[in-house]
Amino acid sequence: MARYDRAITVFSPDGHLFQVEYALEAVRKGNAAVGVRGTDTIVLGVEKKSTPKLQDSRSVRKIVSLDTHIALACAGLKADARVLINRARIECQSHRLTVEDPVTVEYITRYIAGLQQKYTQSGGVRPFGLSTLIVGFDPYTGVPALYQTDPSGTFSAWKANATGRNSNSMREFLEKNYKETSGQETVKLAIRALLEVVESGGKNIEIAVMTKEHGLRQLEEAEIDAIVAEIEAEKAAAEAAKKAPSRDT
Amino acid sequence: MECVFGMVGDGFALVAADTSAVHSILVHKSNEDKVMILDSHKLLGASGEAGDRVQFTEYIQKNVHVYEFRNGIPLTTAATANFTRCELALALRKNPYFVNILLAGYDKNIGPSLYYIDYIATLHKVDKGAFGYGSYFSLSMMDRHYKSGMSLEEAIDLVDKCIIEIRSRLVVAPPNFVIKIVDKDGAREYAWRESIKDAAGVSAA
Numbered sequence: 001m002a003r004y005d006r007a008i009t010v011f012s013p014d015g016h017l018f019q020v021e022y023a024l025e026a027v028r029k030g031n032a033a034v035g036v037r038g039t040d041t042i043v044l045g046v047e048k049k050s051t052p053k054l055q056d057s058r059s060v061r062k063i064v065s066l067d068t069h070i071a072l073a074c075a076g077l078k079a080d081a082r083v084l085i086n087r088a089r090i091e092c093q094s095h096r097l098t099v100e101d102p103v104t105v106e107y108i109t110r111y112i113a114g115l116q117q118k119y120t121q122s123g124g125v126r127p128f129g130l131s132t133l134i135v136g137f138d139p140y141t142g143v144p145a146l147y148q149t150d151p152s153g154t155f156s157a158w159k160a161n162a163t164g165r166n167s168n169s170m171r172e173f174l175e176k177n178y179k180e181t182s183g184q185e186t187v188k189l190a191i192r193a194l195l196e197v198v199e200s201g202g203k204n205i206e207i208a209v210m211t212k213e214h215g216l217r218q219l220e221e222a223e224i225d226a227i228v229a230e231i232e233a234e235k236a237a238a239e240a241a242k243k244a245p246s247r248d249t
Numbered sequence: 250m251e252c253v254f255g256m257v258g259d260g261f262a263l264v265a266a267d268t269s270a271v272h273s274i275l276v277h278k279s280n281e282d283k284v285m286i287l288d289s290h291k292l293l294g295a296s297g298e299a300g301d302r303v304q305f306t307e308y309i310q311k312n313v314h315v316y317e318f319r320n321g322i323p324l325t326t327a328a329t330a331n332f333t334r335c336e337l338a339l340a341l342r343k344n345p346y347f348v349n350i351l352l353a354g355y356d357k358n359i360g361p362s363l364y365y366i367d368y369i370a371t372l373h374k375v376d377k378g379a380f381g382y383g384s385y386f387s388l389s390m391m392d393r394h395y396k397s398g399m400s401l402e403e404a405i406d407l408v409d410k411c412i413i414e415i416r417s418r419l420v421v422a423p424p425n426f427v428i429k430i431v432d433k434d435g436a437r438e439y440a441w442r443e444s445i446k447d448a449a450g451v452s453a454a
Contacts, residue, residue, distance in 0.1 A: 065318055089318045093311040 009123050019127055020120050023076075023151035026129035027163060030075035031062070034170055034193045035133040036160040036178075037146040038186030042135040044073040045190045045207045047165065047198045063208040063218065067092040069136050070108055071208060071216045075164025076130030076151075084128055088112050105136040109147040109155050117153025127151045131163040137212045144210075160189070166197035184227075187219075191227055250421050251296035252383025253283065254411060255351045255363050256395060257376045258404040261432035262353035262361035263439065264294035265408050267383070267415075267423030272299075279445055284429045286436045288313055288323055291354040292429050293333075296380050297368060298347035305346045309333050326354025330364035330372060338370035345369070349380040355431045386418055387411035401430070405439070412442055 012018060032047040046062040063073045066088050074081045091111050095103045103111075112132060119127045131150040138145065148163065149155040160178050162170035170193045181189055187209055198204050205228075207219045250271060255264035270281040284294040285306045293309065295302045312332070317323045324332070330352050340346055350366040365371070365378040377395050379387045390411045399407070408428055416422045424445040429438050 061321075067318065086319065089315055092318075093315045096314075097307055097311045 009121060017120060017152070020152045023127040023129045024131075027076040027131045027151065028165065028167070030077070030130065030164045032162065032164045032166055032170065032194060032197050033062075033073045033075045033133055034160070034162040034174075034190050035073065035135055035146045035148075035158070036174070036181075036186050036190040036193070037135070037144050037158070039180060039182040040144070040211065041181075041183055041186045042137075042144045042146060042210045043187050043190040043207065044071060044133060044135055044210070045194045045205060046073050046075075047194065048204050048206050050204070062206055063216075065216050066108060066134075067102060067136075068215050069102060069139055069210075069212075070105060070134065071136065071210050072132055072134050073208075074130045074132040075167075077128070078130075080128040081130050081132075084112055084115060084130070084132070087115060102139040104138055105134060105145040105147060106157075108136075109134045109149060113149040113153050113155040115153075116149060116151055120151070120153055133161060133163060135210055137210070142212050144212075160193070162193060169196050170194070188227060188231060191224070192231055195228065195231065250382060250419075250423065251283075252379070252381045252387065252415055252419075252423060252426075253294045253296045253349065253351055254379035254384065254387040254391070254408075255294060255353055255377070256391060256399075256404060256407070257353075257361050257363045257397070258399040258401060260355075260361060261401060261404075261430050262292070262355065262363050263404060263408065263428060263430040264292050264351050264353045264363075265412070265426055265428045266294045266296065268425045268427050268441075269423040270299060279423075279425050279443075282427055284427055285310060286429070287329065287352075287354075288317065289435050290323070290356070290431055291326060291329060291352065292431050292436050294351040294353070294429075296349050301346045301348045305336070305348045306350075309336065325356050325359070326352065326362050326364070327356075327359075327374075329354065330366060330374075334366050334370050334372040337366065337368065341370055351378055351380065353431050355433060355436075357433075361432065382419055383411075383415045383422075386414040390414050409442070416444070 031049055034045045036043045044063050051057045064085055065071050088108055092103050116128050119125050128151055134147045146158050147155055148158055148161050160174040173193050173196045194205055205224055207224055208216055210216045251267055253266040264284050266283040268281050269279050270277040284292055287293045287310050293306050295306050313324055347368050349368050352364040355361050363375055365373045365375045377391045394407050412426050426442040428440050
């Protein structure tokens with residue numbers, strides 16, 4: 001087995017590309033990220049691991065704009081993310097330059113996934129160690145979309161998804177609790193999913209909301225705290241109504 | 250025959266350009282917008298070879314946008330002017346662009362500014378500037394009537410004076426002009442000055 005994980009371009013006898021799988025491991029160690037698609041709102045949330053006291057937290061933006069109508073959050077190696085995001089931003093403008101149209105969410109996802117795949121087939125390079133959640137509105141139909149890519153270069157569309165640390169728990173929560181939402185309800189659903197795996201509090205969560213009219217808006221810590229308080233209150237009310245001992249979350 | 254001119258006023262800058270698209274003796278259209286809105290607070294008025302004009306200005310616009318996405322803040326007007334000049338200079342001794350540019354912008358702590366960039370990559374920061382045959386008339390009018398810190402009404406009045414001179418004195422004067430302004434509230438179209446409207450069918454001139 002050990003002989004088949006050095007070079008990226010080499011398959012193992014049982015059909016694995018070990019470097020790609022190790023890259024997925026790197027993703028699993030990265031911070032939690034969640035994306036939820038509503039009817040008119042799409043929400044991205046990431047876990048903020050404790051900020052060192054002396055660090056300027058504004059310089060560590062984990063949810064970024066690729067274009068006025070497309071945003072991206074990722075889990076995994078942040079340095080790799082910078083490279084991919086840079087290429088994607090250039091591609092968004094290049095697309096506008098050549099065809100005079102903004103990119104669709106699917107197009108840019110396909111482009112990013114294509115880049116990630118290239119690095120699983122060329123010799124001498126390692127794959128990008130990150131999975132991305134890409135959200136946006138179709139520039140003409142206004143339909144919201146959420147896509148995910150991973151180090152192998154596959155991509156697919158989702159109603160809601162999570163990646164990074166404890167993504168399985170978050171995805172399970174979303175599968176149980178997903179329903180078509182809009183506006184603030186979508187934001188609440190995303191935060192509730194994140195709270196499953198993150199110590200609660202606005203300090204540990206970064207949330208960005210994308211709407212057709214206003215593009216991407218990062219929520220202030222105070223706003224997040226307010227919504228978290230609402231969620232806690234709702235939880236407490238639900239438990240009191242059930243009159244059962246509270247579950248560990 | 251293409252006329253582009255501009256000036257800086259009190260808290261704003263404006264660029265006016267003719268709107269004819271001409272090929273030898275034929276006027277393709279009289280409502281071609283040659284003043285591009287580069288980003289929220291910048292205007293790029295361009296004249297010259299039609300293909301180069303569109304190609305070059307769109308290229309500059311997209312690069313300005315990439316900068317803003319990458320860095321989270323927009324380029325300053327001065328930086329944009331220097332970037333534009335550099336692109337012209339790099340292409341000059343290989344495959345030059347025949348485009349003359351007036352770049353007007355508003356920066357928060359600097360105020361309005363206007364840059365004159367010609368096709369051989371000359372760059373000057375100016376209060377008033379003009380390109381084309383129309384410049385013989387508009388520069389003279391501006392030399393006579395321009396003062397620094399003019400209000401918008403005074404500046405538009407001066408623009409209208411320049412347009413009247415161009416229309417009456419230039420042999421193949423363009424009939425229509427567009428005026429765009431940029432100030433603290435952003436870059437936007439201000440007005441058109443039309444003496445011929447493009448109409449489907451017979452035009453009544």
